[in-house]
Amino acid sequence: MGEALTGDRLTPAVLAPSRGFSVDVEGPIAFQEAAEGFGQSVVQFGSASAGGLIVGAPLQMGDVNETGKIYKCNPGSIRCQEILIQRPPDAKNMSLGLSLAARGSQFLACGPTVHRACGENMYINGYCFLLDQSLRQLQRIPDSLPECRKHVTDIALLIDGSGSIKTVDFRKMKTFLSEIMKRFHNTDTQFALMQYSNKFKLHFNFMEYTRSHDPDHLVQGVEQLHGTTHTATAIRKVVQELFSSSRGARDEATKVLIVITDGEKYTDPLSYSDTVPESERAGIIRYAIGVGNAFSSDTAQRELREIASEPTNEHIFRVDNFDALQGIQSQLQDKIFAIEGTQSQNSSSFQLEMSQEGFSSLLSPDGPVLGAVGAYDWSGGIYLYGSSGKPSFINVSRTSTDMNDAYLGYSSQVITANGQSSYVVGAPRYQHTGKVVLFSRDTKGGEWTPSSEQLGKQIGSYFGGTLCAVDLDRDGNTDLVLIGAPMYYSPLNGGRVYNCPIKGQGMTLICTKTLQGQTGQAFGRFGASMSEIGDISGDGQTDVAIGAPMENDNRGALYIFHGEKGGLSPQYRQRIEGSLFPSRLHYFGQAVSGGTDLTRDGLPDIAVGAQGQVLLLRSRPVLRVRVSISFQPPTIPTSAFNCQEQEQLNTEASRAEVCFTITKSTKDRLGNSIFSTIQYSLALDPGRTKIRAAFDSTGAVLSRELRLGIGKRCETYQIMLPLCPEDTVTPITLRLNYTLTGEPISTASNLKPILSEDSVPVSAGLLPFQKDCGADNRCDDQLEISFNFSGLSTLVVGITPELNTTVSIQNHGENSYSTTVRFSYPAALSYRRVLLLQVPQCTPG
Structure with a gap:
């Protein structure tokens, strides 16, 4: 464990609560750290006694080439400590903590920006680290980064053997050829050599090169042809005769042609416009090396540009003499090594070199799941590390060109139905509108295939940028998936979340319900973060928190939506503004994680990330009040209102018993330490202008206050008939109105209980007059x-x-x-x- 960091308990600057219900905003626990990116990711795991809150700071610089830190924050001590990860030596600039995930007593911390150099190319992969509740590092995923891919390359060397080249210079060119071939030793590279003048000589093809593999021996017997310069014709012969499988050329290889000449073509019947397009159609990358003073003229330079591939400035070398060829060996080698980062005819320019595994992360019943947004030209996908130890790569199709730059794997969630897992994966840049794909396992072959998809509707909305799978009734089966489109724009609302129920084994193809934040927040990015938060309302249904970090001029807000039978409430129940707290929060709601009791009170807590801070918000005990009103005797006896000629009576009509029964809707560990104050008023015959009944010497209305714990409490009140009632047919109404104010719970850091939303604050009882009308009344x-x-x-x-x-x-x-x-x-x-x-x-x- 590293250095300890401190936090605070905050008191709101304004005591007027946010519009809402059961999330406490009066005493949040604040964790604050100067680490760059602290609060960009948060996750709860385990329990209060064995687990905690993990916070990522993916931008924090550490040692040389070390970026990203993760912290464990303790609500009891209000302190954070850095978790020291055993990073492999090649984990350079990995942005550790950019994504976090948890399941049970384990959590996963990922750094998806590991930079590594392969030749001239800089690739980006990722590492994730699985830890237990004791912060022991259980696994590194993957165990190691893939080796730099040995790129399959076939290089044809086409050299000028015309009479304008001196014999001594021709020998120097042969030495250059031998040295170039040696530089590609231990790579999957083949060479072939053809010489041309007005005659053509194939010295060795690709197949012959693989049999010998001795550059000096292969070049030693090459004799100069002499004659004129037919460069265009020579290029055609290389394309048509040398790059063929019969000569050892490989279909999967990158094809490279290096042309070395000392001047312009001469007496050649063909032009470059005849032969260069043929090489382009064959996918051959061409380098032109011009040697000598002949290439100081514009026409000679233009000829080099015609020979070379585009961009020509990257594919042309000019040297003054053959001695200078030695000086371009390294440059030529690096450029050829870099070819694997360019688009070829038959394959993707990038496969898994830029995958950035761990950009999103998930701990599923099947094993860790890592989003790999950069795989296959950023079409993306996910890695599933199952029990076999060998990862499964799940994507739409490696050859599906419309998925290029889709960022599949930007977000991911597991869907469970009848014990079977499926994966819903976001691709927010698909066709600029976004897409979400549901992958299910084929029961026959065991392959993961797309079974359903959902398309975004607005360009740039980042549909699928966030996902949240919700089990409403907590039966182990996913009931709905929330799809975030935080960049969705309308003049009144910024950001949107689509509510998609799960039917059977698949996601419904049309998500007709949407959730939105407060009207007037056009740039709020509602839906930038989402999380289940457990049942905080006490109705048995899972509730959800949704972040909008750019509302209120980037101060941010968090929305609480309650689960209902069959779905999610369309209207938010509580909106918590970042500006409510005195610590000048920015981007409050950029990350959220909930559903775990971290404060040891038995109630779910919600961790909310902001810029440089994390606030732990507590849910409150929810109380349900049942009111009963009874009368003794249950009817006013006739003797009480047998007025005869009397107008003043002052007789007792009955006694009313008012009972309050308080129970807890939410489950907690607070026992009987919960108390509240009920203020209530009783009114007899409310609305009548002429009083028929009154309380003893207090009139027809009285107000009282009771301090109550969990349980039942009754109060009795005498009801009098002050005057002879004119109406003895209509029963006397006793109406009760009440409000409940929770008292601070000293054993729970002064958390206050709250009245449930479905409690009815108005009750009434009817006291009829006795009628002497026989047994049937x-x-x-x-x-x-x-x-x-x-x-x-x-x-x-x-x-x-x-x-x-x-x-x-x-x-x-x-x-x-x-x-x-x-x-x-x-x-x-x-x-x-x-x-x-x-x-x-x-x-x-």
């Missing part, structure tokens, strides 16, 4: 009404001063409640008063 009355107009039979307007009407009502059945008599009279009459002549009398029976 149904009142069947038999009303009889009679009218008496005081003997008056005719009303004479202007003479009769008043009209008295006596109404008699009798009930021969069960009690009748809220009975009314309605009079209708002509507009010419005016109402004066009503008198009660006889109090209602009840006859038992």
Whole structure:
């Protein structure tokens, strides 16, 4: 272990919480380090007691040619320590920590930018290191980098033997030829030699060269032909006669022609326009070496340019005399070695030399998976290191030209269905719009083949740049895949995530659902990072965090989406802004990892990467409150509201028992140390203008506050009838409203519980009036009404001063409640008063 680093617990600059639910923002644990790139990658692994938080700093410089460091951060001590990796000597500038992955008690740290020189070429590969929870290095993947590829090359030497070359200079040219061939000793290179003037002589072909392999012996017997200079015709003869399998030429070899001449062609019946196109069609790379003063003229220089391949300045050598040929040996050798980095007719310019394995990484049930974005002209793919020890390379097709520069392997995730694994792999630069491919294993041959794909829709959106496989119900089967397109642009939203359910063994071909961040963040890069974070809401479904590191002027934000039965909530439940914290965060949300309890409280924690910092956010205990309201007696007895002529009663109608039962929706290790304060109000007959009931001496409304732990608590309240109720048919309503405020938990660094989203903060109970209506509680009355107009039979307007009407009502059945008599009279009459002549009398029976 290396030097210890420190971190802090932060307090938000603004105590008003972010819009949200169960992720605590008041007391995050902050890890900070000056290492370049610290926070660019994060991963949780193991558990709080055996595991921790791994943070990558892939840009940090170490010793000579050493880039990238990884750290283990401890939430208990709020400290980080560098993890010392046993790097092989050839792991130069590897950017260790650019990608991190974890599974169970193991984690994988990758450096995908290992630079190595092969001749003139600089190749880029990668190393990954598998470690256990004790930080022991278990495996290096791969065990070693591939050797510099021995490039298969067939080189034809075409030398000018015309009479203009002196005998002594011809001998010097033979020495040059011998030295050049010796420089390619121990490489897979074959030579053939042809001399020309106006005559042509094949001294040895490729097959004869392999039998001898002695350059001095092969060149020793070469005699000068003399004559004129037929260079164009000689090139044709080399193309048609020498580069053939019958002469030992190899189909897979890079074909090279080196022409050495001391001047312009002369008396040649052919022109270069006749023969050079033939060599180009054959895929022959041509070098022209001009010797002597003849090439000081423009026409002679133009002839060299006609002979040489494009770009001509890379394929022409000019020397003043044959002695100077020795000085170009190294240059010519390096240029030929560098040919393996150019496009030939029959093969990719690069195969695995630039693969950058480990650009993305994954620990799957089958073994480590390394993304190799640079393989085969950056078409990309993934390496699967299974139990056999020999890696399987999985890609679309090595000959599929439309995958060039697709970056397949930029992201990768494992999909599990019924115990079988498939791999979903992102190619964000495919045809400039991006693609995601699902690879499944053929049950017959065991080969990995594409079984489904999903195409991006917007150019430059980087569709497939990030992926997240989600097991919603945590049954071991993947339910959906989230595909990030962080560069997606619209005037209102920057970045988009596509929600793709898994059906059976394959991914649905059309992902119709999308997730977006806050409106107005056009350059936010929503979807730049994604991770499962466990069940933080307590509903049994896995939740997801999505980063948008460039929102709010690059301060960044993190979004929380809750899992639901059958999918993911379309609207985010919480948005946490980087600007909420006082440490001046930038790019908050550039990396995220969640789902592991690192703080030993039994609740999932979320690690969020920012520039130079990592914040560990804690999920909160989620409480569910059940309210019950009961009355004793359950109905208001008739004796309580038998008013007769009384208006003031002040009799007890009943007693209300209000019970709060608090349970935990989330699983934790906090036991009974969770307390909260419930503030509630009770209201009798809310909305009625005339009070029928009241609490003892407090009116119809009261407010109370209770401190509660986990369990049940009941309170009893007396309900009075202050006045004779006019309405004894409609039950009295008791309505309760409450809010819950979690108290800081001292054993959990003052983490506060929170009320679950689905808790109902309003409850009501009904207290009916007793009805004397028999066993069935149904009142069947038999009303009889009679009218008496005081003997008056005719009303004479202007003479009769008043009209008295006596109404008699009798009930021969069960009690009748809220009975009314309605009079209708002509507009010419005016109402004066009503008198009660006889109090209602009840006859038992």
